[in-house]
Amino acid sequence: VELFRRYVRPVYGLALSRIEDHALAEGVTRATFDALWRESPAFDPATADAEDWIHDVAIRAIETQVERAPSGSVPAGQTDAASERRRWRVQRALATLTPEQSLVVELSVWGAMGATELARYVGLPVETVRTHARAGYARLAEALAEDVG
Amino acid sequence: VSGTADANDVLDGLDDRERERLERVRTVLVEAGPPPELPPTLADPPEPSDRGWPSVGRYRSTVVAIAIVAGVALFGIGYVLGGGETSTQAVETSTLSGDGGASGELAVLPRDGAGNWPVELTVRRLPALEDGEAYALWLTRAGAPDASCGLFAVGREATAVRLNCPYRLDAFDGWAVTRTPGERVLLKATRG
Numbered sequence: 032v033e034l035f036r037r038y039v040r041p042v043y044g045l046a047l048s049r050i051e052d053h054a055l056a057e058g059v060t061r062a063t064f065d066a067l068w069r070e071s072p073a074f075d076p077a078t079a080d081a082e083d084w085i086h087d088v089a090i091r092a093i094e095t096q097v098e099r100a101p102s103g104s105v106p107a108g109q110t111d112a113a114s115e116r117r118r119w120r121v122q123r124a125l126a127t128l129t130p131e132q133s134l135v136v137e138l139s140v141w142g143a144m145g146a147t148e149l150a151r152y153v154g155l156p157v158e159t160v161r162t163h164a165r166a167g168y169a170r171l172a173e174a175l176a177e178d179v180g
Numbered sequence: 181v182s183g184t185a186d187a188n189d190v191l192d193g194l195d196d197r198e199r200e201r202l203e204r205v206r207t208v209l210v211e212a213g214p215p216p217e218l219p220p221t222l223a224d225p226p227e228p229s230d231r232g233w234p235s236v237g238r239y240r241s242t243v244v245a246i247a248i249v250a251g252v253a254l255f256g257i258g259y260v261l262g263g264g265e266t267s268t269q270a271v272e273t274s275t276l277s278g279d280g281g282a283s284g285e286l287a288v289l290p291r292d293g294a295g296n297w298p299v300e301l302t303v304r305r306l307p308a309l310e311d312g313e314a315y316a317l318w319l320t321r322a323g324a325p326d327a328s329c330g331l332f333a334v335g336r337e338a339t340a341v342r343l344n345c346p347y348r349l350d351a352f353d354g355w356a357v358t359r360t361p362g363e364r365v366l367l368k369a370t371r372g
Contacts, residue, residue, distance in 0.1 A: 035225035044216045057219055064225065066346075073316060073328045073360060091327065094348045114212075121212035139190045140206055141214040146190045164190035168202040171209070178208045179201065 035064060041122040042089045048115055049093050062092040086119060117178060124174035132167030135160055270300075274355055276367035281305045284367050286317075286355055288345075297345040303334055303357065306366055316360040317343050319352035323370075325363055326352060 042063050046056035066088050074084055125133060134153060138144045146164070150157040172179050188206065191199050270287035277283050284303040291297050301317060309315070315332050318325035330343040349371075357367035 032225055039222055040215045040218060043218060043222060047216055053219065057221060060222055070328050073325075073363065075363065078363075087326075091347055091351070094351065095346065098348050117208075118212045121209060122215045125215055135190065136209075137214070139188075140209045145188075146192070149190065161190055161193065165194065165202070168191065168205050171205045172201055175205060175208055179204045 034067065037123070037126045038085055039064075040126060041119050042085070044122050045086070045089050045115065045119055046093055048118065050096065055096055059089070059092045059096050062095070063089045066092060082123070120175060120178065124171050127174060128167050128170060129163075131163045132170065135163040136167040136171070139164060272349075272371070274369040274371060276303075276355060276357060276369040278306075278357075278365075278367040280307065282307070282367055284357065284369075286369065288349070297347075297349060299329060299343045299345055300340060301332070301343060301357075302340045303367065306334055306357070307359070309333065309359065313362075314360055315366070316358050316363070317345075318356045318358060318363075319345060319347060319349070320354040320356050320368070321352055323354060323368070325356045325358055325365065331360065 039060065043056060043060045046059040046063075047053070050056050050059065063085075067085060070088065074081070125137070128136065131153075135149055138149055138152065144152065146157050146160050149164075150160045153160065155163075188203060191202050194202065269289055271290055272288040274286045275283070276286060282303070282305045284301060286302075287300045289298040289300060299317065303315070306315060315334065316325075317329040317332070319327045319329060327345070327347050329345040329347075332341040332343065333339075334341075352371065354368060354370040356365050356369075358365050
């Protein structure tokens with residue numbers, strides 16, 4: 032359950048970036064977690080990186096979906112490897128936040144909300160919102176050290 | 181870049197250096213784009229289609245034995261019902277070799293309706309297993325085991341087993357049989 036909670040959005044996001052079809056991306060996400068479950072006994076954390084393993088399993092599930100579909104029937108998304116990998120890291124990092132931090136950070140970044148508006152929206156004091164935001168951003172800065180510099 | 185000027189006021193009160201660091205985080209997030217909205221069907225973990233080992237705990241060796249026996253029995257039934265001619269339909273064959281005279285032949289059969297590649301594997305003189313161990317067939321990348329195609333056991337003489345590879349084969353460069361857990365490679369072959 033914890034693995035699913037942490038990786039479902041990165042996996043679904045990766046699938047959507049390669050297959051611009053929500054239903055197919057959903058199927059790929061389910062297939063990925065099924066494969067992770069099936070292959071987990073063979074995974075050795077001493078010799079392989081879990082993050083890379085999960086990413087590779089997701090890529091294989093996407094490739095299988097594309098290969099199985101009749102030619103040209105799967106709408107292809109952008110496949111710029113560098114930005115895809117960065118998007119994966121960002122979504123992985125977001126999944127490590129607490130629900131409060133996640134809400135405040137996401138609304139401040141993509142909802143364009145300031146502290147006062149956020150406080151009204153989530154029903155918390157402005158300073159509490161700032162505390163969640165700072166803690167969330169700080170955690171993301173650590174998780175995304177290679178991107179943040 | 182989405183957001184308004186005052187959206188950064190959630191970072192008010194920090195010293196300049198820390199604020200600059202956290203604003204770089206914001207820039208990275210904006211450039212990466214928002215995470216996808218999950219459909220309701222992905223709100224909870226899907227039920228695994230094969231519960232596999234993680235839930236079997238101390239009964240693992242028993243479960244492995246049952247799974248292997250069932251797999252060999254099913255292969256035998258299929259082989260008999262199919263007239264024993266499955267390998268003649270092979271779309272790809274490989275010869276595997278290993279230390280101590282261990283060897284094997286592998287035949288990839290036509291892909292089934294679900295998109296899996298059935299594989300017929302015959303092995304000889306593999307080293308004996310310890311309790312709780314099994315052999316595993318893998319597809320390899322750069323010569324290293326990468327994607328598991330299932331577990332099996334063998335008798336003292338040559339043993340044929342039927343396994344399944346739910347992967348795109350052209351993404352891999354060869355085959356390997358390992359002893360699992362531990363994944364020591366016992367047999368290897370390069371795909372032609």
